[in-house]
Amino acid sequence: MIVLIGFMGAGKSTVGRLLAARLGLDFVDADAVIEAEQELRIPAIFEGYGEAGFRRIEAKTIAKLLTGPEVVLSLGGGAPASAEVRAALAGHQVVLLDIEFEEACRRVGGDSSRPMLTRPDLPEIYANRQKTYREAASVVVPAGGRKPDEVAAAVLDALSAGSGS
Secondary structure: OOEEEOOOOHHHHHHHHHHHHOOOOOOEEEEHHHHHHHOHHHHHHHHHHHHHHHHHHHHHHHHHHHHOOEEEEEOOOOHHOOHHHHHOOOEEEEEEEOOOOOHHHHHHHHOOOHHHHHHHOOHHHHHHHHHHHHOOOOOEEEEOOOOOOHEEEEEEEEHHHHHHO
16 A cells, blocks of 8 residues: 655645556545545535544544555545554555645645635644654655656655665
């Protein structure tokens, strides 16, 4: 299993689909699974349960997905902030798609499906997540200024280098 983490706009879903296709695996987006299971969009979950409620749902969903079949799994940007999620990630190939804050914001623009974009403290959230991302990651791949297929190739290169093959 390959798990992609990083800030919103890093390309986790796009790169994840490319990786899955190259490896002959399914691609799973944890946020899409949450929406399907809750029968609510992420903004509605945030509105109804608050961020803490969403994070509890997210942690349980990710723990379940990590015990499932071999896939390329994309996590929401805040997922690794949870100690429960970080513990569940131990032993998995976790790839941080690293991107600068300004480029991430340019990529996601005014996407209304991203409740975090309305937070006035978004730059601080980004800064605070950087250490957590690096602690959770087995591999860090720069994603800024690159096309998705270039990032996918870099992920595969980094993983094969890390496995000793």
